[in-house]
Amino acid sequence: MPPVVECIDLRVRFGKREILKNLNVSLSGRIIGLLGPNGAGKSTLIQTLLGLCPIKKGTAKVLGYDIRRDIRHIRSLVGYMPENDAFIADMTAVSFVRMMGELSGLPSESALERAHEVLFYVGLGEARYRKLGTYSLGMKQMVKLAQAIVHGPRLLILDEPTNGLDPSARQRMVRLIRDIRDSGHIHLLLCSHLLRDVEETCEEVLILKEGRIVHSANLEEERQTNLRFVDVETSGDEAGLTAALADLGCDCTDVRPGRFKMLMPEGFELRDLYQVAARLDLPLQRLNYRRDSLEDIFLKAMET
Amino acid sequence: MAVYKQTYRHYDGRLTAAWLRFTILSQFSYAHLFQSRFLVLFMAVCLFYPLGCAAFIYITHSIPLIAALRFRPNTLPPIDGTFFYVYSVVQGTLAFLLTTMIGPNLVAPDLSNGALCLYLTRPFSRAQYVFGKMMVLFSLQSLITWVPGLLLFSIKTGCEGWAWARTNAWLAGAIVIGPVIWIIVLSLIALALSAWVKWKIAAGAMILGVFFGGAGFGHAINSIVGTQYGSVINISKVMHTVWADLFRHGFMDTDLTTTEAWMVLGVVCVLCLGLLAKRVHAFEVVK
DSSP: OSSEEEEEEEEEEEETEEEEEEEEEEOOOSSEEEEETTTSSHHHHHHHHHSSEEEEEEEETTTTEEEOOOOHHHHHHHHOOOOOOOOOOTTTHHHHHHHHHHTTTTOOHHHHHHHHHHHHTTTGGGTSSGGGGOOHHHHHHHHHHHHHHHTOEEEEEEEETTTTHHHHHHHHHHHHHHHHHTSSSOOOOOSSSOOOHHHHOOSSEEEEEEEEEEEEHHHHHHHHOOOEEEEEEEOHHHHHHHHHHHHTTTTEEEEEEEEEEEOOOTTTTHHHHHHHHHHHHHHHEEEEEOOOHHHHHHHHHHOO | OOOOOOOOOOOSOOOOOGTTTHHHHHHHHHHTTTHHHHHHHHHHTHHHHHHHHHHHHHHHHHHHHHHTTTOOOOGGOOOOOHHHHHHHHHHHHHHHHHHHHHHHHHHHHHHHTTTTTHHSSSSOHHHHHHHHHHHHHHHHHHHHHHHHHHHHHHHHHHHHHHHHHHHTHHHHHHHHHHHHHHHHHHHHHHHHHHHOOOHHHHHHHHHIIIIIIHHHHHHHHIIIIOGGGGGGGOOHHHHHHHHHHHHOTTOOSSOOOOHHHHHHHHHHHHHHHHHHHHHHHOOOOOO
């Protein structure tokens, strides 16, 4: 099975500014998270995959199809939920979603049937005959999702799907994303600023910074292999404690007065830390044991 | 009542032909436009003059009717190029009003709320988008201009016989070509201005401004500078010059030659297409 997204020396330039710089990556996860700070090139990458940005060099493949040659076919396989407002204010949700279905190639009757179906699915069944101009922000997000899945795409691209949603609406959106993922028929590319959204849903993650890939990993594998560490707070001599721990093979980083972060090597137990502290007669005020979260992975990637 | 399963379902049914999808935009636009009773009424009013013309053609060929109405046959205007020139001017003016009414409703709502990216991320091109929207204007304007014009030509042929039709075949060509050019120019101006300002009301005002303002400025330039080239920005006058040539109507007080008029129309179309190419994008690049 071909990778969902594959970039081969991909370069995109707007005027003199290079937005995407020599991207080389192959992503095959069922749901891929696209992360990066503002201006990292996430939206440009999505637009490039949809054939909306001129490519300077290289190419990319979506579901095995080249974006230079087969862009019309790619667009028929992809559903796209944009970040910004995208609706026609004086259309009802059902006719809007139906029209989008028909534009993707569905016959009129099928498009109407599926428009009703997906609007019920995203929770807008009761409001489907209301004009989109009267919808709240959360409802507009749901309509954007509905129009993106009405034609049953093989790849669904979601650009900031939880933007502007209240906590319950956000939860509903995340639940829908998981449900779509679990249907097994579809791959998802999720672009979000909210690490929590990506962490809760994604299997694979691609982190961009200034148009370059700074990290690309399978989240599940990363979680399993990630280093365990402890945030330590002490009111005594942290320099002596870090030196003693270093003798036991522990790397201590991020040392600040009274606190530091200790990476636990294989076989090291917390009991060993207590014993060192007891030997040095140092009071341990707080220990916070955890594994690397996506936030740590992201922050680490941003430092590179 | 229909019951819908609340699960995501993949679609693997048949798909429609890609090249025909521009008609989907037209279908949805018709459905939206004809919700307005005013538009339906206006379309009906637009057919009054062609009906009057049809009645007139019939009367001029019915000796009992002419006698009953006490017309003198020699005083009735002939059904010739001038007759159809006047017909085109009247119906062309109504087509302009129709464009002002519906043109801004077609593109501006898509652009003002960013819906364009949803069209263009589907297997659907920018050209298909513009063509689909233009089809709406083209078909509705055709219904009140050259289609009834050709019917009038057919009625005249029915009354006079095929010999008349053969002699005046050029007139049939002018009846179609003249209004079609006007429709294309009007549609492009309406779509380009709507795409530019992205606001229905402002777009409507700008379409009126281009025609009435252009006429006023053109006249002012002619008067102040003492030239006739101010008329190049008077699009109605430019079009009348082309029609006068097509319908072999010799009484037109025109400032421009036919070639100049054709060139002006060409430039207007190119400018409008350029503006559409610049504005009809899935995303705007902010510099």
